[in-house]
Amino acid sequence: MASRYGSMKQIDGFGPNGETIIDYSIFDAIKAGFGKVVFIIKEEFVENFKSIYEPKLKGRIEIDYVFQNFDLKQFGIEEEIYREKPWGTAHAILSGRHIIKEPFCVINADDYYGFDAFKKMVDFLNTDASDSNFSIIGYQIGKTLSEFGSVSRGVCKTSEAGYLEEINERTQVYKKGDIIVYEENGQEYPLAFDTPVSMNFWGFTPAVFKLAEELFKKFAIENKEKPKAEFFIPLIGEHLVRTNQATFKVIPTDSQWFGVTYKEDKPFVQASIDQLVKDGIYPEKLWN
Secondary structure, three states: OOOOOOOOHHHOOOOOOOOOHHHHHHHHHHHHOOOEEEEEEOHHHHHHHHHHHHHHHOOOOEEEEEEOOOOOHHHOOOOOOOOOOOOOHHHHHHOOOOOOOOOEEEOOOOEEOOHHHHHHHHHHHHHOOEOOEEEEEEEEHHHOOOOOOOEEEEEEEEOOOOEEEEEEEEEEEEEEOOEEEEEEOOEEEEEOOOOEEEEEEEEEOOHHHHHHHHHHHHHHHHOOOOOOOOOOHHHHHHHHHHOOOOEEEEEEEOOOOEEOOOHHHHHHHHHHHHHHHHOOOOOOOOOO
């Protein structure tokens, strides 16, 4: 809903010909070997999305749409629960449970991830993914910050073998001079530049849907008096790791992430994309 950005940033133009950030993600995904894209949106946006993306993507990749809504009866919850905002990213994934039948990745529409991440994810999904072995792309926190305010980041603690042990949501991460800190209860704690963080780039098999559905039903009932509580993807990861139901390979990338949390981020994102075009990473007219 882009509350801090002030408008529908997922379809805002950032490229030299008005390309959205997700245009570049889909371009990289196709190049890496993905064959299908599913847009998880509000139903009232569907015609808008179709008019923007179908002319570009027709014949290049299979397209589908699913709708995130407030209906809890589809999960067997008869109780009316008041909501002020959507149920969160993990609930969004559940919206696709009836049409996604193959190993898949999840991304945010307003984050630029880079080709390296998509290629590494394809390789994982093709060779290592199983119903008890999932993955997450780990970005270096120093390459994921905004110049215009604090950000939320899922800070990953990994084993020596590179598997996720913990993921802690730090809601106020920012630069302070030459160091990176997160703030909690009025205290500041330092973070190393290369600390791996989640930017919501996850790899799953469809087995995650059954696991997540049970967790969501419990979450919804437990948070019925909290109309802003959100069911985030890291909650799934934390639970599955803690209960030994699944492992998560943290796949490192040194790619520069960028995204639009604040309106002030837009010129930086535009300049970053312009530079990628100048460097030959992308054609000037992406879909020609």
